[in-house]
Amino acid sequence: MRNPGQTIGNLIDKSNMTIISYTDNEGFPISKAMLSPRERESIKIFWFSTNTSSNKVRYFRENPKASIYFVDKRFSRGASLVGTIGVLETQEAKEKLWQEGDTMYYKQGITDPDYCVLKFTAKRGRYYSNFKSEDFDT
Template sequence: MNSVIKSEIRALRQNAHVAYIGSVNENGFPQIKGMLVLEHASMKTQYFSTNTSSKRVKQFLNNPKASVYYSDETRNKYKGALFTGTMEVCTDHDTKALLWRDGFEIYYPKGIDDEDYCVYKFTAETVNYYHGLSNLTLPIDDL
């Protein structure tokens, strides 16, 4: 695969402030939610923080199939990367500590171990890249 395309996919993820997370509800319909990107370390494994009481936690526990979408629409040519894989809901201290930030106490008064704080661990299997007239899907391990 072209190293330029690989670099563009990595740049979309690494420069993102928001990702769009896809889940499936109890009726089989797709649900999309924008979430803040708090880490940029890996293409295959991606983490997001949320409330344990959120409806998407229940959706991912019932059906772990998920997608994460990053885009750059600030340039003349739109770019997007759709990662497809599975989502795990993590409630252990070590995983929650990965994304904990000063100020989260406003939402989670008990700190990292607040029962309403959890972390999504997304494991990508494929990525579909869009740019101009290009549309390329590849296994995540090729990235």
């Protein structure tokens, strides 16, 4: 892969779902489907909105190690990124990601205490395509 940022970025932009994985307090991996990132900075930093009361937020506060996975079913391609997640509850972070219609999830609006932002910072990744996998740096 000549340009991981472009290749993986295109895959991410076409994906409408992200699989996010974390570990519970017994060390077991848990994976969950989420909407695509609200924003991203290349293939290094990803921003998601979620419920503060969710299990993943509780576990990320205890252990910030995580992975995210994007898949293109049509062409049997995928990209996995490993890194860390920060749970952000600042007004600035919430405003950064807030979108019209989010009151469907967060009834009290942008100040809803059940609304927070996850900031994923990738350390490295692995790309799968054409029956081959290759590691890449972010």
